[in-house]
Amino acid sequence: MSGTQAPALLAEGITSGYTEVPIIRNVSVSVAHGEIVTIIGPNGAGKSTLLKTIFGFLRARTGRVVVDGAEVTGMPPERLVRRGLAFVPQTDNVFGSLSVRENLTMGGFTLGAEMEQRIERVLGLFPLLAPRLRERADRLSGGQRQTLALARALMLDPTVLLLDEPSASLSPVMVESVFSHVAAINGQGTAVLMIEQNARHALAISHRGYVLANGENRLEGPAAELLQSDDVRRLYLGE
Amino acid sequence: MINRSRWLPIAIVGFVTLLLVGLPLERTGNVRAVVDFLVPALATMAIFAVVCIGLNVQWGYTGIFNFGVVGFFLVGAYTAAIVTMPPADGEFSTYVGGFGQTLANVPLPGAAHWVPHLVGALAAAGISAVLALLLAWPMVRLREDYLAIALIGTAEVLRRIATEEQWLVNGSRGLAGIPRPLAGLADGDTYKYLFLALALATLALIYLLIDLGIRSPWGRVLRAIREDEGAAAAAGKNVNGFKLQGFVLGAAIMGAGGAFYAFQQGAISPETFTHFFGTFIIWAMLIAGGSGNMAGAIVGTYVIWGLWSVTLQLQGYDLPRFLADRVPHLRDTIIGLTIVVVLLVNPRGLVPERARVSRWLDRRVSSMRRAEKATTSPAAD
Amino acid sequence: MASVADRNLVDRRDGAGSGLAAGTARRLGEAAPWVVLGVLGVWSAVALTEQFVVGIIVGSLYALAAVGLTLIYGIARVSHFAHGDVMMLSAYIGFFAFTGSVAGAGASDVTLPLGLASLPGATERIWLFSFGYGLVLAILIAAVAAVPILLAIDRAVYRPLLSRGASTAIVAVSSLGVAIAVRGVMLLVWGPSGRRYSQGIRDTVELPGLPRIVADQLFILATAAILAMAAYVLLYRTRLGTAMRATADNPDLARASGIDTGSVRRWTWAVAGFLTAVAGCLLALQSQLSPELGFVLLLPIFASAILGGIGSPHGAFIGGLVVGVIGETTVGAGWIGPGYKLAVTFVVLIVVILFRPGGLFGSRS
Numbered sequence: 001m002s003g004t005q006a007p008a009l010l011a012e013g014i015t016s017g018y019t020e021v022p023i024i025r026n027v028s029v030s031v032a033h034g035e036i037v038t039i040i041g042p043n044g045a046g047k048s049t050l051l052k053t054i055f056g057f058l059r060a061r062t063g064r065v066v067v068d069g070a071e072v073t074g075m076p077p078e079r080l081v082r083r084g085l086a087f088v089p090q091t092d093n094v095f096g097s098l099s100v101r102e103n104l105t106m107g108g109f110t111l112g113a114e115m116e117q118r119i120e121r122v123l124g125l126f127p128l129l130a131p132r133l134r135e136r137a138d139r140l141s142g143g144q145r146q147t148l149a150l151a152r153a154l155m156l157d158p159t160v161l162l163l164d165e166p167s168a169s170l171s172p173v174m175v176e177s178v179f180s181h182v183a184a185i186n187g188q189g190t191a192v193l194m195i196e197q198n199a200r201h202a203l204a205i206s207h208r209g210y211v212l213a214n215g216e217n218r219l220e221g222p223a224a225e226l227l228q229s230d231d232v233r234r235l236y237l238g239e
Numbered sequence: 240m241i242n243r244s245r246w247l248p249i250a251i252v253g254f255v256t257l258l259l260v261g262l263p264l265e266r267t268g269n270v271r272a273v274v275d276f277l278v279p280a281l282a283t284m285a286i287f288a289v290v291c292i293g294l295n296v297q298w299g300y301t302g303i304f305n306f307g308v309v310g311f312f313l314v315g316a317y318t319a320a321i322v323t324m325p326p327a328d329g330e331f332s333t334y335v336g337g338f339g340q341t342l343a344n345v346p347l348p349g350a351a352h353w354v355p356h357l358v359g360a361l362a363a364a365g366i367s368a369v370l371a372l373l374l375a376w377p378m379v380r381l382r383e384d385y386l387a388i389a390l391i392g393t394a395e396v397l398r399r400i401a402t403e404e405q406w407l408v409n410g411s412r413g414l415a416g417i418p419r420p421l422a423g424l425a426d427g428d429t430y431k432y433l434f435l436a437l438a439l440a441t442l443a444l445i446y447l448l449i450d451l452g453i454r455s456p457w458g459r460v461l462r463a464i465r466e467d468e469g470a471a472a473a474a475g476k477n478v479n480g481f482k483l484q485g486f487v488l489g490a491a492i493m494g495a496g497g498a499f500y501a502f503q504q505g506a507i508s509p510e511t512f513t514h515f516f517g518t519f520i521i522w523a524m525l526i527a528g529g530s531g532n533m534a535g536a537i538v539g540t541y542v543i544w545g546l547w548s549v550t551l552q553l554q555g556y557d558l559p560r561f562l563a564d565r566v567p568h569l570r571d572t573i574i575g576l577t578i579v580v581v582l583l584v585n586p587r588g589l590v591p592e593r594a595r596v597s598r599w600l601d602r603r604v605s606s607m608r609r610a611e612k613a614t615t616s617p618a619a620d
Numbered sequence: 621m622a623s624v625a626d627r628n629l630v631d632r633r634d635g636a637g638s639g640l641a642a643g644t645a646r647r648l649g650e651a652a653p654w655v656v657l658g659v660l661g662v663w664s665a666v667a668l669t670e671q672f673v674v675g676i677i678v679g680s681l682y683a684l685a686a687v688g689l690t691l692i693y694g695i696a697r698v699s700h701f702a703h704g705d706v707m708m709l710s711a712y713i714g715f716f717a718f719t720g721s722v723a724g725a726g727a728s729d730v731t732l733p734l735g736l737a738s739l740p741g742a743t744e745r746i747w748l749f750s751f752g753y754g755l756v757l758a759i760l761i762a763a764v765a766a767v768p769i770l771l772a773i774d775r776a777v778y779r780p781l782l783s784r785g786a787s788t789a790i791v792a793v794s795s796l797g798v799a800i801a802v803r804g805v806m807l808l809v810w811g812p813s814g815r816r817y818s819q820g821i822r823d824t825v826e827l828p829g830l831p832r833i834v835a836d837q838l839f840i841l842a843t844a845a846i847l848a849m850a851a852y853v854l855l856y857r858t859r860l861g862t863a864m865r866a867t868a869d870n871p872d873l874a875r876a877s878g879i880d881t882g883s884v885r886r887w888t889w890a891v892a893g894f895l896t897a898v899a900g901c902l903l904a905l906q907s908q909l910s911p912e913l914g915f916v917l918l919l920p921i922f923a924s925a926i927l928g929g930i931g932s933p934h935g936a937f938i939g940g941l942v943v944g945v946i947g948e949t950t951v952g953a954g955w956i957g958p959g960y961k962l963a964v965t966f967v968v969l970i971v972v973i974l975f976r977p978g979g980l981f982g983s984r985s
Contacts, residue, residue: 057872081878089876095869098862105859106866110878152877304789306701306796377974383789384699385973388922392966395916403959514915519800526793560725565808572804578797579777582790 309517315497367494413508679944
């Protein structure tokens with residue numbers, strides 16, 4: 001928020017991929033405290049790869065990841081969550097065989113005594129989960145499940161929330177509600193880095209955006225400017 | 240690396256050969272005794288190599304892990320026995336079948352020497368195949384570990400049936416007096432050479448037939464399925480149908496191996512067909528030799544059976560009783576460790592599968608690397 | 621893009637709202653196995669009470685081992701074909717801790733002066749049991765010893781293979797190798813002949829409305845029940861247990877939640893090892909010890925786990941009881957010869973695999 005503070009998340013010069021051939025090359029993104037940043041780009045641009053590399057599921061071949069001024073490059077996910085990162089995968093993002101409450105306690109796995117308090121807080125943010133605490137997560141509807149996924153990720157009160165296509169495979173009504181959730185989360189001070197196919201919607205609630213193409217940085221700028229940019233409109237907004 | 244993979248099998252085979260010749264020679268100091276030990280041992284190896292090739296067709300080519308090999312081995316041996324034996328006398332022995340005399344009278348030249356045995360071996364393969372079909376047909380589309388446990392169960396049930404059912408195969412007393420193939424063509428002392436030749440010829444025949452099959456379009460589909468089941472299915476291949484065919488073919492080969500085992504032994508009883516003797520050791524042979532190719536199966540059989548049978552000679556030495564008693568169990572333990580160590584150290588075995596499927600292996604290797612690099616292993620501390 | 625979303629919306633509606641009729645049918649389908657089992661269970665409990673009780677006792681031991689197997693399968697991702705042999709090895713460790721005996725030369729035993737039986741009063745019978753506190757301690761030692769053994773096997777064999785990207789089939793074959801080696805160790809140390817924990821006379825007790833049962837069997841039943849409850853509390857009421865179920869459900873998401881899945885994996889082996897070892901010792905108390913029994917024990921254990929839906933601990937427990945009762949009652953009713961007790965287990969297994977591969981109570985098939 002203040003200009004002199006270290007960014008909440010900085011990923012610099014990241015090269016990564018599943019095989020010898022890297023999918024992303026020398027990609028950099030940063031997220032300031034309190035910011036919503038969206039990465040858009042065509043399928044296969046490497047958006048998901050970037051997110052998984054930042055969150056330690058993939059090892060970066062080059063580059064570094066810094067959270068709130070501390071270098072965390074190469075840390076596995078289970079340690080990154082203690083450093084203030086949280087991640088919501090695109091699919092399979094709840095524990096289907098566990099109850100809603102158990103999903104939340106797992107989200108706060110590393111918490112001690114403050115568990116109940118956090119659950120209360122998260123339920124305050126997503127009241128529709130409150131009556132379903134004892135239900136199995138795989139009995140929830142698609143939208144409820146997505147809400148639970150967000151709630152689980154918020155249990156540790158992360159500095160930066162990473163979202164992998166939160167609106168994918170949701171009905172239009174649900175898309176609205178997920179983006180309003182994201183905005184609400186951000187309103188509590190959590191920075192958000194998300195990748196989205198639904199560029200218009202995502203950019204509309206974002207402060208800044210990046211365009212990724214062919215595994216490289218293409219464009220970046222304030223979300224409003226990207227929305228106006230001819231390239232973006234033509235390529236990603238279908239106008 | 241390339242170098243190592245070339246000399247290592249040669250060195251090991253050489254070492255086993257040295258033991259196979261050296262130990263009996265040292266024990267007896269008599270070449271004749273060495274031959275007397277070696278010739279039947281080689282015939283047994285040829286028979287086990289046949290069974291091992293059957294397992295290789297199942298595991299190496301279709302990826303089905305059959306932990307119940309002994310079931311098919313047993314069915315083959317018993318089928319061949321009751322087909323070739325004369326009718327049961329009903330007093331000391333009761334069993335079904337007993338077509339030996341009928342088959343011996345078939346109007347073909349020298350029928351008594353070969354017709355019953357040929358029919359017996361074919362029947363052994365056939366019944367084994369039918370059993371495999373009945374089992375795997377409903378299950379092949381399910382998970383492989385379910386099929387594996389079902390196969391262990393089948394093997395155990397077959398062992399129980401062979402023990403309990405007096406009327407069927409003479410129960411725990413077993414069957415004795417199984418006639419030997421081509422028995423009239425050689426006298427007692429030279430017969431073992433004849434039988435060895437017959438066993439080796441059978442092995443060669445099965446090798447050639449399977450090799451032909453694997454090189455055929457049918458075999459290519461089979462290997463494609465093993466390499467990438469999804470892609471093969473996408474290419475319109477009936478994946479389960481092909482796997483089933485591979486499994487049934489492998490079972491038929493195991494059955495034929497069982498038939499030759501019965502012919503060699505002349506007598507069989509349920510105690511012979513233990514899980515260890517019929518399943519575990521075959522797996523050790525295949526894994527040690529290298530699954531996915533028949534040369535591996537044969538080399539593995541030679542090495543494992545060679546070490547297995549020759550170490551028994553150690554008991555002849557003046558070991559402390561405490562140790563001598565334990566030699567057989569030590570061998571059992573080593574058989575198990577062999578499987579584990581080979582899978583960990585050199586999963587491709589002594590004779591790695593060759594270039595025919597190099598693409599597949601390359602992909603496997605690269606995916607292994609990917610897995611190593613990509614995620615810090617979830618199990619890492 | 622909008623079309624994708626629409627299609628998903630439609631799919632979802634189809635999935636969720638395929639009508640009350642379908643929902644009722646599904647519920648009936650889910651209830652059917654319970655009803656059939658319930659009726660058969662009540663019938664056999666009335667008509668073949670004695671066998672039913674023995675079936676419950678033996679079944680409770682299958683159940684403990686099957687819970688271990690199913691946890692290992694779900695969390696450590698190993699189809700553990702060495703489970704029966706590890707169970708038997710634990711029984712032998714218990715035997716050794718109690719008697720201090722190992723096989724010597726020939727048929728004789730060497731008895732080391734380490735056995736708990738030589739402690740003062742260790743063999744004095746507790747209540748009507750055929751054993752004293754020595755055997756109870758020995759079982760405890762066996763259970764604790766199973767933990768490092770399984771951890772070492774996982775560390776040395778399964779984990780390296782899995783982290784190298786080996787297929788589940790390769791891991792299963794490696795577990796066969798482990799099974800053979802474990803069996804070999806039992807043969808090396810204790811020899812091939814069967815053994816018993818205690819030779820003494822077994823007192824029976826009469827409980828109201830039940831047939832006379834051997835007092836030892838009450839001990840077995842009580843121990844199994846206590847362990848089952850402990851396992852239930854661990855899995856469903858503690859954070860570690862929830863983390864175990866979460867890891868089984870979705871290992872990547874578990875890591876993303878901050879769960880150290882490596883440590884969960886070790887806990888799983890430990891819990892499974894403890895349960896399985898106690899089951900092995902109690903089974904030895906009920907019948908006997910023999911190295912050859914280990915591999916064959918895979919049949920009822922796997923049958924129980926698959927019956928209950930593999931990966932589901934409470935399913936495995938019920939599966940164990942069902943398998944135990946079916947095995948004992950079919951033999952007891954004289955429908956099949958005692959030589960085929962395991963064969964019945966096998967038939968149950970085949971029927972379940974064919975018709976309900978997701979398990980009797982499994983929601984997914």
